[in-house]
Amino acid sequence: MPASTVGFEAKMDHASLLKKVIEAIKDLLGDCTWDCTNTGMSLQSMDSSHVALVNVMMKSEGFARYKCERNLNMGISLASMAKVLKCAGQEDNVIIKTDGDSSTVTFVFGNDDGDRTAEFELKLMNIDVEHLGIPETDYDCIIKMPSGEFKRLCGDLSQFGDSVAISCTKGEVRFEAQGDIGTGHIRLSKKGSADKPDEEISIELEQPVSLTFALKYLNNFAKATPLSATVRLCMSNNHPLCVEYPMPEVGHIRYYLAPKIEEEAD
Amino acid sequence: MPASTVGFEAKMDHASLLKKVIEAIKDLLGDCTWDCTNTGMSLQSMDSSHVALVNVMMKSEGFARYKCERNLNMGISLASMAKVLKCAGQEDNVIIKTDGDSSTVTFVFGNDDGDRTAEFELKLMNIDVEHLGIPETDYDCIIKMPSGEFKRLCGDLSQFGDSVAISCTKGEVRFEAQGDIGTGHIRLSKKGSADKPDEEISIELEQPVSLTFALKYLNNFAKATPLSATVRLCMSNNHPLCVEYPMPEVGHIRYYLAPKIEEEAD
DNA sequence: ACGTTATTCG
DNA sequence: CGAATAACGT
Numbered sequence A, B: 001m002p003a004s005t006v007g008f009e010a011k012m013d014h015a016s017l018l019k020k021v022i023e024a025i026k027d028l029l030g031d032c033t034w035d036c037t038n039t040g041m042s043l044q045s046m047d048s049s050h051v052a053l054v055n056v057m058m059k060s061e062g063f064a065r066y067k068c069e070r071n072l073n074m075g076i077s078l079a080s081m082a083k084v085l086k087c088a089g090q091e092d093n094v095i096i097k098t099d100g101d102s103s104t105v106t107f108v109f110g111n112d113d114g115d116r117t118a119e120f121e122l123k124l125m126n127i128d129v130e131h132l133g134i135p136e137t138d139y140d141c142i143i144k145m146p147s148g149e150f151k152r153l154c155g156d157l158s159q160f161g162d163s164v165a166i167s168c169t170k171g172e173v174r175f176e177a178q179g180d181i182g183t184g185h186i187r188l189s190k191k192g193s194a195d196k197p198d199e200e201i202s203i204e205l206e207q208p209v210s211l212t213f214a215l216k217y218l219n220n221f222a223k224a225t226p227l228s229a230t231v232r233l234c235m236s237n238n239h240p241l242c243v244e245y246p247m248p249e250v251g252h253i254r255y256y257l258a259p260k261i262e263e264e265a266d
Numbered sequence C: 001a002c003g004t005t006a007t008t009c010g
Numbered sequence D: 001c002g003a004a005t006a007a008c009g010t
Helices: A016-031 A078-084 A147-158 A215-227 B015-029 B078-086 B147-158 B215-227
Strands: A008-012 A032-039 A040-046 A052-059 A065-068 A072-077 A093-098 A105-112 A117-123 A143-145 A163-168 A173-180 A181-189 A202-205 A209-214 A230-235 A241-247 A251-257 B010-014 B031-037 B040-046 B052-059 B065-068 B072-077 B093-098 B105-112 B116-123 B140-144 B163-168 B171-177 B182-189 B202-205 B210-214 B232-234 B241-247 B249-255
Touching: A008 A016, A016 A032, A016 A052, A016 A078, A016 A093, A016 A143, A016 A215, A016 A251, A052 A215, A072 A078, A078 A117, A105 B202, A143 A147, A147 A173, A147 A181, A147 A215, A147 A230, A147 B116, A163 A215, A163 A230, A209 A215, A209 B093, A215 A241, A215 A251, B010 B015, B010 B202, B015 B031, B015 B052, B015 B078, B015 B093, B015 B215, B015 B249, B052 B215, B072 B078, B140 B147, B147 B171, B147 B182, B147 B232, B163 B215, B163 B232, B210 B215, B215 B249
Parallel strands: none
Antiparallel strands: A008 A065, A008 A093, A032 A040, A032 A072, A040 A052, A052 A251, A093 A105, A105 A117, A143 A202, A143 A230, A163 A173, A163 A209, A173 A181, A181 B116, A230 A241, A241 A251, B010 B065, B010 B093, B031 B040, B031 B072, B040 B052, B052 B249, B093 B105, B105 B116, B140 B202, B140 B232, B163 B171, B163 B210, B171 B182, B232 B241, B241 B249
């Protein structure tokens, strides 16, 4: 028997990136299964209330080193994984490894000097794999804006109601919420990317859209804000919204949420 | 009928100022009525426990633009108003507007670029107008000190008792509290304004005063500290204290509080 | 889990 | 000033 058969081993230069990914999904998912293949680590799961869908992709190119000898599923508690990642130093790199036979995954944090190593082992779990199809890829309207702007407006409008109506026309997008204490309207205009590309607001519009969503979920999605300076809102009337946080060179987090049906429309 | 009759419209360059004003009074007042006239916006109201009196004055000169076509009363929930103001960016300006006939007031926040507008509408309410007379304007003793100093000493003395005895003689003022764990005495001397005017401590004294107040209210008053670098304590024996936070060029917040009658004096 | 605050950093 | 963190309280 060989000393050790490593089925999967991947190294990231910045453990903080993985930490942000976990922080962005742990409240939504609880436990989940990572699919590890040659092309990268990914996960896809309904949230615990079975309303929103979460998709994370971390491509093999996003790692400093990546080896996956055979496809495997790592079922893991995200709360535990978050606890482990809190033990990583700000500048630490991380190695994630498991062999296909073992029932554990190991995280090794190290700094560049190599004078400190911290190693944590988590038990893996078997989780029912519910492979749900991802909604369409063709949208009537795609809005790109600073992720901080999206986080802020969702938070602000939550003061006024549980849901937000998003309506987008050629040059601008409106977000509106109403409730007992009053109403809130936020209007964003297209904005060039001239000097500061991260502040760009762009609207690609095939057709005007008008959709309503539960702010509770959007606020949860906004926990991915530290991962990306920009966010893309992809919408078609009567279809699920896709909120995408691109991780340049690495992959993305995408959240999907079905619109509310407005029965009280007049 | 004209398209829109705007009875009242006022613009401030810094929404943050209005926000601080609201933060300084909302815990005391709950709901209140703003009196809008040609000369500015003001309010006067007893606190919800009917012990302290609050007076806010925001002069028309303090606004970047101010138009009030006819006097009107805006009854408003300060908790709601605080929520709205939390939606203002740090650098946003704000327009407050209502027409005399409408039952709502609108706050519009804008940045200088103009690519983002946030508009919030609050319902107005009818509140009983209890116009209580403001206590005398002639005081035996007026102390001016840094507002941060006042906030700190009230907080510190709250550790020892529920009330503070303030006694002022020609050159100094003493603040004293006592309770189960011990006693606290804070003495402040007159201090010149030479280099740093905000650190000045001045005492104008017609007659020595010695008065006792509930710290609970003084600590509430101290929430106005961010509005003004200095505070004025105006006192006469057996008369209500006036705690004034001047807002240079804009107006002021004044709090009034009756002294405790000391029956257990020995 | 969330909001708020205090604090630090860039 | 804004962002990020930590700590706290509800």
